[in-house]
Amino acid sequence: xxxxxxxxxxxxxxxxxxxxxxxxxxxTQYPTYQKDRELRQVATNRNLALMQLMAExxxxxxxxxxxxxxxxxxxxMHMSDLSPEGLIALxxxxxxxxxxxxxxxxxxxxxxxxxxxxxxxxxNGEPQLVTEGLQVKTHRDYVKAGLAGDAGSVFVSRFDxxxxxGRIEVPFVPMVRVVASVYVDGEQSGLVVLNxxxxxxxxxxxxxxxxDTDLVVLDDAGGWIAGGGDADxxxxxxxxxxxxxxxxxxxxxxxxxxxxxxxxxxxxYNYRWHGYSGPRVExxxxxxxxxxxxxxxxxLQMDSVEKAxxxxxxxxxxxxxxxxxxxxxxxxxRQMQRELAENYRQLKxxxxxxxxxxxxxxxxxxxxxxxxxxxxxxxxxxxxLIGRDLHKTCHVTPDGHSLHDGPxxxxxxxxxxxxxxxxxxxxxxxxxxxxxxxxxVRAFGDPENRGAILAVADISSHIETERNLxxxxxxxxxxxxxxxxxxxxxxxxxxxxGSATPYVIMLDIDHFKxxxxxxxxxxxxxxxxxxxxxxxxxxxxxxxxGRLGGEEFAxxxxxxxxxxxxxxxxxxxxxxxxxxxxxxxxxxxxxTTSCGVAQYNRGESLKQWLEKADKALYLAKHAGxxxxxxYGPATGEGSE
Numbered sequence: 001x002x003x004x005x006x007x008x009x010x011x012x013x014x015x016x017x018x019x020x021x022x023x024x025x026x027x028t029q030y031p032t033y034q035k036d037r038e039l040r041q042v043a044t045n046r047n048l049a050l051m052q053l054m055a056e057x058x059x060x061x062x063x064x065x066x067x068x069x070x071x072x073x074x075x076x077m078h079m080s081d082l083s084p085e086g087l088i089a090l091x092x093x094x095x096x097x098x099x100x101x102x103x104x105x106x107x108x109x110x111x112x113x114x115x116x117x118x119x120x121x122x123x124n125g126e127p128q129l130v131t132e133g134l135q136v137k138t139h140r141d142y143v144k145a146g147l148a149g150d151a152g153s154v155f156v157s158r159f160d161x162x163x164x165x166g167r168i169e170v171p172f173v174p175m176v177r178v179v180a181s182v183y184v185d186g187e188q189s190g191l192v193v194l195n196x197x198x199x200x201x202x203x204x205x206x207x208x209x210x211x212d213t214d215l216v217v218l219d220d221a222g223g224w225i226a227g228g229g230d231a232d233x234x235x236x237x238x239x240x241x242x243x244x245x246x247x248x249x250x251x252x253x254x255x256x257x258x259x260x261x262x263x264x265x266x267x268x269y270n271y272r273w274h275g276y277s278g279p280r281v282e283x284x285x286x287x288x289x290x291x292x293x294x295x296x297x298x299x300l301q302m303d304s305v306e307k308a309x310x311x312x313x314x315x316x317x318x319x320x321x322x323x324x325x326x327x328x329x330x331x332x333x334r335q336m337q338r339e340l341a342e343n344y345r346q347l348k349x350x351x352x353x354x355x356x357x358x359x360x361x362x363x364x365x366x367x368x369x370x371x372x373x374x375x376x377x378x379x380x381x382x383x384x385l386i387g388r389d390l391h392k393t394c395h396v397t398p399d400g401h402s403l404h405d406g407p408x409x410x411x412x413x414x415x416x417x418x419x420x421x422x423x424x425x426x427x428x429x430x431x432x433x434x435x436x437x438x439x440x441v442r443a444f445g446d447p448e449n450r451g452a453i454l455a456v457a458d459i460s461s462h463i464e465t466e467r468n469l470x471x472x473x474x475x476x477x478x479x480x481x482x483x484x485x486x487x488x489x490x491x492x493x494x495x496x497x498g499s500a501t502p503y504v505i506m507l508d509i510d511h512f513k514x515x516x517x518x519x520x521x522x523x524x525x526x527x528x529x530x531x532x533x534x535x536x537x538x539x540x541x542x543x544x545x546g547r548l549g550g551e552e553f554a555x556x557x558x559x560x561x562x563x564x565x566x567x568x569x570x571x572x573x574x575x576x577x578x579x580x581x582x583x584x585x586x587x588x589x590x591x592t593t594s595c596g597v598a599q600y601n602r603g604e605s606l607k608q609w610l611e612k613a614d615k616a617l618y619l620a621k622h623a624g625x626x627x628x629x630x631y632g633p634a635t636g637e638g639s640e
Contacts, residue, residue: 035336043210044290048259048272050208051215051288056440057356057455058201059276059283062178062194063154064423064438065101068462069093070180070192073473075109077485079184085477087118091129092477093469094120098127100461105162105175106195112147112188114138135165145282146179146191155179156276156283159198159217159225161236172233174198174225202226209290216269216289218243222251227291254287261297268297278421357456363414363449365391377437377458379430390454394427403428413441413452424459436463476547478525479532487546491556492606502558503565506596506613507535507572510625512551515589523583527591530581535572554613562599562630569595569628577626592626599631 069075074093078086094107098120109118116134120127137143142157149155155178162173180192202225206215216227222244223235234241244251250262259272271289357374361367367385375381378394385393391411395403402408409420425439440455474486482490494502509515509531516524528551535555539545544556555572557565576593583589596617600609612631620629 039336044270047209047213047290048270048288051205051290052272052274053455054204054208055201055274055286055288056276057457058204059156059178059281060278060438060440061457062176062196063156063180063276063278063281064459064462065097066154066178066180066192066194067152067423068466069097069107069194070182072466072469074469075182075192076184077473079182079189081485085483088477089473091118091120094118095127095129098122103197103200104194105173105197106193108193108195109182109190110137110143110146110193111190114143114147117190142177142179142193143191146181146193147188149179149181149282150280151181151183151186152280153181154278154281155181156281158219158221158223158284159286161233162195168236174202174233176201198225205288212293214291214293216271216287216291218287218289220285220287225286227289263297266294266296268292268295268299277419357454359390359454359456360451361390361410361414361454362451365389365410365414367393368451374456377429377435377456378427379433384430394429397428397434398432403434409439409441410452410454413443414450417443417447417450419443425456427456436460479529479547481532481536481553482544482546484546484548487544487548487554487556488606490544494556494558495600495606498602500558502556502600503560503562504598504600504609504613505555505557505565505569505572506598506610506617507553507555507593508617508621509551510592510594510621512591515591519583519587519589523581523587523589526583527581527589530579531576531591531593534575534579538568538571538575554610565597565599566628566630569597573626573628594620594625595628596620597628597630 072093074086074089078090090109094109098104098107102122102125104122106122107118107120108116111117114137116137119130119134121130122128142155145155145157157177157179159174159176162169162175174197176196176198178194178196181188182190182192202215202217205217205226209215214227217225219225219235221235222242224231224233224241224243226232228234228241228243231241231243239245247264250264254260254262254271261268261270263269269289269291271287273285274288275285276283357377358371359367359374360369366387367390370378370380370382370385375385378385380393391408395408395410397403403426409422409425412418413420420439420441422439425437427435427437427439429435436459437456438459441452443450443452445451474482476483491502491504494500509527512524512527515527528547532545532547532553535553536545539555540557542558545553547553557568560568573593573595576591579591581589581591594617596613596615596619598609598612598616616629616631620627623629
């Protein structure tokens, strides 16, 4: 007799088939469920990592610019002698940098008493030098922090709103200030302050997020910078708006973990704390978060489970053959592969928008991918570079010389897993050209399969700016010849070498005050420039000509005897006497010059040598001007 649950009964056979279907569905759909969760988490982590990279690159650019100005020779030269010419050169250097960096609202030099000495406003892309209304900033926190900093230190302020004359500027101008301490001869001399427009960073961060999410940024005290609606920037005058005040328990949880997830007002936040990790840089932390618009965390967490549950429940009532189930699972697999490819495409789009060249290398330093900016900087296409050893390709010249002063940062990161940074790195491009780059390297993966992401940026403009600043520091702004400090530096080097007996010719324009009084200071400037150009055309490559101040110039020569030096001085005197300087209104001015010549004797100081030349020049002036006098080494008197 056949029972209800006998092996041949319909109930048993249907139950067995149902169990088999359930098992097959679970086995085939469980990997899909896991992939759903993995895809969502990978996309979220990618977005947070990209935001962190953008924030780090942004602050790195600011600190590098502040360092360049704080260490510039033209700033240190001005602090050493405080001359009007040095101030003009320093103001021009600030204007040049403001023209290169449209993202700066202000560039300032503040002295050690907290008073603005130089200020350049950069409104609507037009740098403007401010000479009136310079302010005392001793009450501002960023000034106090900068004045307390050691030599070479950089302070990055909290994000806040720009304040003009004690009032918050309206409409709001989000700002972050970078302060570099300036030390001269071991003493605190002042601060370089860059006011950067924070909206530029916030726009880049928003671009890294998908359309169904919002950007959230909080400072380390809980102040809303972005994503708080009416609470954004309210913390500047209302501490009750702070996240940490409104949600103290939740804030304590968020501050205790570097990365995580929380729910607020039925919306899910995925966050990561970011703090710039550069050497000698003090920087506050920022909370960077992606908020899922209108979706609690429970909905997002249950989404993959619900999808799997729906597929399982549907399978229980499906009578299709097992082959149909396999085909559907296979179709879903292909769809997921397309989704993964789309995620990769989105990641590639974001990397293409990055202002840095990005490369990924494997454990053997072989290139895995490179974004378009990296292709542009290095000259190779992605197809040409993939699989090649990056170190041997870009860090070693064709003749086999390494471009590193020390260990390769990329190889160091691959071996140790530690992040590396090089502010002044050199790389060789496809054409063999040496490029100046900044380099940041971060490791990923476990030690057995460790790879690295490299971010490179062209710093050629910084190198060029440093060269320009050095040129400004050594050149007289009006005449283009060496200034007093640079001329004295070269001559001091001559005396230290002691290889040849040098001579100095002191030159002074006769009756120069009369030119200024009669024709005006513009005419006087034109005479000084023409005088310097005329003499420069008579000199050899090794001769050193400079303006010591006013109408006084000095010419140092070596590898000549006294007769040759006196002949040179006479040629200069005659050439100046023939000079006709034409003014803007057509008038012509003729001038003459008096010259005092002195030979350097071993054992003399630089001061004693120049005093001899000054005495000879004095004799030339009082003997009727427009003549050459030689300081006789035996008599101590001048002679023609």
